[in-house]
Amino acid sequence: MKTLMMLLAKHEAPVISAEVCCKEYFPPLTLPVFMKKINAGEIPLPLIRMEPSQKGAKMVHLTDLAEYIDQKREAAAKELKAMGS
Numbered sequence: 001m002k003t004l005m006m007l008l009a010k011h012e013a014p015v016i017s018a019e020v021c022c023k024e025y026f027p028p029l030t031l032p033v034f035m036k037k038i039n040a041g042e043i044p045l046p047l048i049r050m051e052p053s054q055k056g057a058k059m060v061h062l063t064d065l066a067e068y069i070d071q072k073r074e075a076a077a078k079e080l081k082a083m084g085s
Contacts, residue, residue, distance in 0.1 A: 048060070
């Protein structure tokens with residue numbers, strides 16, 4: 001829950017554009033590579049289209065991004081613990 005609250009405080013909205021998400025949380029990926037990885041399932045983030053047309057902006061809900069970040073943190077903590085055992 002802390003991650004979500006920090007994201008909401010930073011962005012002041014429940015969703016951010018895929019471009020902002022890529023730039024701020026997935027460097028050094030470019031937007032096309034980021035989108036390709038999402039479409040291939042390599043980055044499990046659902047994209048929201050506020051407008052149903054193909055030209056509608058692709059958005060990421062901060063709840064989904066927070067869960068993704070928390071899962072990555074948990075995996076890293078497990079990996080670190082396993083290295084120390």
